Amino acid sequence: MPEIINLMSDTVTHPTEEMRKAMYEAEVGDDVQKMDPTINKLQELAAELVGMEDSLFVPSGTMGNLIALMCHCPAGKEIFLESASHINLLEGGGVARVAGLMPYQIKGRNHCILEPDDIRAAIRKEDVHHPTPGILSIENTHNVGGGTVHPIDYLKEYRKIADNYNLKFHMDGARVFNAAVKLGVDVKEIVKYTDSVMFCLSKGLSSPVGSMLCGTKEFIKDALKVRKMLGGGLRQAGVLAAAGIISLNQMTERLDEDHKSAYKLAEGLSEIKGITIDLSAVQTNIVFLRFDEKSDKNAVYLGNELKEKYGVLCGVRNPGLIRMVTHRQISGENIGYVLDSAKKIMG
Numbered sequence: 001m002p003e004i005i006n007l008m009s010d011t012v013t014h015p016t017e018e019m020r021k022a023m024y025e026a027e028v029g030d031d032v033q034k035m036d037p038t039i040n041k042l043q044e045l046a047a048e049l050v051g052m053e054d055s056l057f058v059p060s061g062t063m064g065n066l067i068a069l070m071c072h073c074p075a076g077k078e079i080f081l082e083s084a085s086h087i088n089l090l091e092g093g094g095v096a097r098v099a100g101l102m103p104y105q106i107k108g109r110n111h112c113i114l115e116p117d118d119i120r121a122a123i124r125k126e127d128v129h130h131p132t133p134g135i136l137s138i139e140n141t142h143n144v145g146g147g148t149v150h151p152i153d154y155l156k157e158y159r160k161i162a163d164n165y166n167l168k169f170h171m172d173g174a175r176v177f178n179a180a181v182k183l184g185v186d187v188k189e190i191v192k193y194t195d196s197v198m199f200c201l202s203k204g205l206s207s208p209v210g211s212m213l214c215g216t217k218e219f220i221k222d223a224l225k226v227r228k229m230l231g232g233g234l235r236q237a238g239v240l241a242a243a244g245i246i247s248l249n250q251m252t253e254r255l256d257e258d259h260k261s262a263y264k265l266a267e268g269l270s271e272i273k274g275i276t277i278d279l280s281a282v283q284t285n286i287v288f289l290r291f292d293e294k295s296d297k298n299a300v301y302l303g304n305e306l307k308e309k310y311g312v313l314c315g316v317r318n319p320g321l322i323r324m325v326t327h328r329q330i331s332g333e334n335i336g337y338v339l340d341s342a343k344k345i346m347g
């Protein structure tokens with residue numbers, strides 16, 4: 001058995017040697033006093049890269065999204081979001097409990113991509129009975145959708161909707177660089193339609209900790225205060241920012257390799273009896289495998305066998321569903337090994 005092959009998430013990526021060295025050598029200060037030079041450098045770099053006025057380092061993507069919602073929208077307003085989005089399902093309900101927003105869940109089509117007309121249909125006209133529409137949130141790439149990418153034309157439509165109905169437009173862009181690489185465009189071309197974007201340094205970009213929240217200077221000024229309120233004001237955070245700078249300078253373009261290996265993995269697995277994969281959803285680095293949950297060789301069985309006999313970890317969601325995610329620590333050789341192992345187990 002070789003080393004553990006971990007396909008559970010791209011969050012499992014470890015910092016590179018170069019990151020560890022930069023972290024060791026990082027110049028630091030108290031970031032709550034804005035005196036950490038490495039954090040300041042990362043924040044300038046991130047803002048420049050996405051083409052926005054300013055940015056803020058936050059400890060997690062969840063906190064970044066929450067801060068964005070709280071800064072854009074007073075409690076009691078309505079948020080329009082995709083029903084299987086991370087903010088709706090996977091952030092502990094902070095959208096309601098902490099931000100106090102009223103989620104209006106809209107089911108996406110085509111692997112969780114929101115149809116502009118479905119959003120228009122959801123926005124009700126002013127009436128004393130209705131919560132006031134406040135914000136539209138889009139997840140790009142969409143995790144539960146399978147790492148799916150929003151077409152630029154859709155982003156333009158979302159912007160028009162936001163302008164027409166006086167909504168803010170936030171992007172949960174945890175994996176927005178995967179979207180940019182997939183579309184072959186500068187990330188600026190994706191985020192320019194939004195009022196704010198959050199992206200993660202700690203996923204495919206391989207940093208150990210952290211996310212960035214980007215927007216106007218005024219928005220980031222508010223965000224700074226809300227981050228402090230939520231307990232996200234860190235002190236010598238430059239040790240983390242040092243890795244983040246390397247993520248932004250060196251790790252974005254290589255995401256294409258993860259997309260290629262995900263597709264290779266998906267193609268191979270889809271040929272195995274008992275596994276169904278919709279290859280049209282495999283657009284970036286995420287692969288969902290579907291099973292007949294009543295079969296002896298269902299998702300739980302494959303997940304356990306892969307782990308126990310072959311040292312391969314993956315995300316078993318339920319007896320009918322597995323998620324696999326490719327990243328920097330998954331080589332072409334690893335993909336071949338996973339395919340061979342799955343064939344033996346299912347065969």
Ligand SMILES: *Cc1c(COP(=O)(O)O)cnc(C)c1O
Pocket residue numbers: 059060061062063065086087139141142143172174175200202211
């Ligand atoms: C991972 C993720 C987040 C949150 O990031 P954490 O750093 O884990 O809090 C938000 N949105 C999406 C789509 C994600 O995949």
